[in-house]
Amino acid sequence: METDINSQDRKDLDKFIKFFALKTVQVIVQARLGEKICTRSSSSPTGSDWFNLAIKDIPEVTHEAKKALAGQLPAIGRSMCVEISLKTSEGDSMELEIWCLEMNEKCDKEIKISYTVYNRLSLLLKSLLAITRVTPAYRLSRKQGHEYVILYRIYFGEVQLNGLGEGFQTVRVGTVGTPMGTITLSCAYRINLAFMSTRTTGEDTGVTYPSVEDSQEVCTTSFSTSPPSQCVFTVTKAHFQTPTPVVTDTLRVPMAGLAFSHQLSSSRLSYQPAALGVGSADLAYPVVFAAGLNTTHPHQLMVPGKEGGVPLAPNQPAHGAQADQERLATYTPSDGAHCAATPSSEDTETVSNSSEGRASPHDVLETIFARKVGAFVNKPINQVTLTSLDIPFAMFAPKNLELEDADPMVNPPDSPDTESPLQGSLHSDGSSGGSSGNTHDDFVMIDFKPAFSKDDILPMDLGTFYREFQNPPQLSSLSIDIGAQSMAEDLDSLPEKLAVHEKNVREFDAFVETLQ
């Protein structure tokens, strides 16, 4: 193509397009991690933020993007595509979106590379940030977890839209004219969410093109405010520290039937070219792993185990329920197979968990006198308990679910009962909680449907919140072991304490008088 562009401008343009392509991939993949993204503004230029935008680089994503580009650049007939797909725990997969970075023949020869093109590419990236949040796949990706995950695949060459089903829609993010052609960024997204089988793979064009020098260059741009003919543009090369990719072996997605494991995640990092004919589902990189591998940026960690929405059902839990997501962000990779604060996982394991002492506190508070069904009780209680109502925090007492022989109500323990009234009553309540816990054998756990929450097939944030709220962790000071240890000490020090209090009787009396 005949252009008037000089060699320096050509070099700059190629560099801009290359880093624009890499940043585009980062923005798209990070938008499908399933979490909110947050980066800080900096009034001083850091020298490593291309296009004056704080877009973090996930090393694995950059690595895969560079591999896909293989030193080439998007050009006419050769597009860089990022495919976003969904894969369920049963193994079904579905393409959701194809993001395309293309170049067409329409040139703008008058445009300034170092200034106008750069600023317009920056604007285009901002538009991409906005658009990635409004396509349907964003909502799906925010709810990925047990039932499905979102995967990405980068390829270079012809755009393949066959996997999007019928009636897919296209949104154009924007265009930037350059002397070499017009850069176009667009997204084609699926409308029909019915599942399809694994799609066929794409192929590279196989044509080799002159590669762009692969250099980690720092972008320090200076712009002149003098007239365009005197524009000064400087780019300083500096050593750009690329953090070595960290493969954590603890990030594991607990998904039945999908067999995600450390070994699999490691193998997925070794990218296999699409031309080898391997199924795309195997090549697609779960955004889960890409995110989790960048442990220095915890806000980018994928949070597996969140409530997964069923793709076919557009109804979703309240979007504004942030409490669950905030809580789930404390996922610790060392947790292994199970996320500690995972309401949805508890939801799916209802029957097994119900027998583990998750007594509804409302059960404990039932008395022989009033057999009432509370607002949030799963099932009316057929049996009555003799638990007294007037012990505060009885529901938080340790619930002893041992056999009847160990039940203090039947065989009361000797010393602990008499020492500390509060603790004694708590123990007995805990035991009676245990006795009432035995009644849980008669209960069948059903789905917890709190009032005023939407009744649909999805796990409900409100229900899981209630469940969590009603089953808080035990206070360590109320545990029997610690209580038993301190009993002996309390017993020994009791006479001394009594003597001290007797000495101060007058002070106590004066105090009581001031209260009256």
Place this chain on the structure above:
Amino acid sequence: MNCRSEVLEVSVEGRQVEEAMLAVLHTVLLHRSTGKFHYKKEGTYSIGTVGTQDVDCDFIDFTYVRVSSDELDRALRKDALRNSGGDGLGQMSLEFYQKKKSRWPFSDECIPWEVWTVKVHVVALATEQERQICREKVGEKLCEKVINIVEVMNRHEYLPKMPMQSEVDNVFDTGLRDVQPYLYKISFQITDALGTSVTTTMRRLIKDTLAL
């Protein structure tokens, strides 16, 4: 130079007004903000870095991206709150302008170059089911609005020239610490459900009082 004008219309429930306004304002300002300029010798300048963050709406099934600047967010929230509440039709205008220095005694002239008008129609809903449907519908509508905004932004039409250091305050709002949006101002016009504006109502009240 003619001022570019874009109009967006949304129908929302009362409690969604603030979030809908902020979503539109932030999306526009994301595109109309740069990093802080740092002028150097020889007329060159460097630009700071703009961070972004996702914001989930509480009353709308929608997430938008805003510039990571708490100062800017506070300023916009103060403006958006003025127009929230009550039934009827409200109109907010976000105007980007340039200042043109005038000689004394005339004050500086503000020349708008882009105006975004958001017409907000507030509806009242009776049942929770309607509200739930409204959450989703308004979310979809806002998605369309974001696409519209992006389309306009990428037409690459007139933008003020990058100014010299002495004139940067005529083009940009340099008062924020971390980002630098183009100079903008926000204005409102509120009409109640009967279609009368606040100003006409006040005028009628005063007239009636004087007539007595």
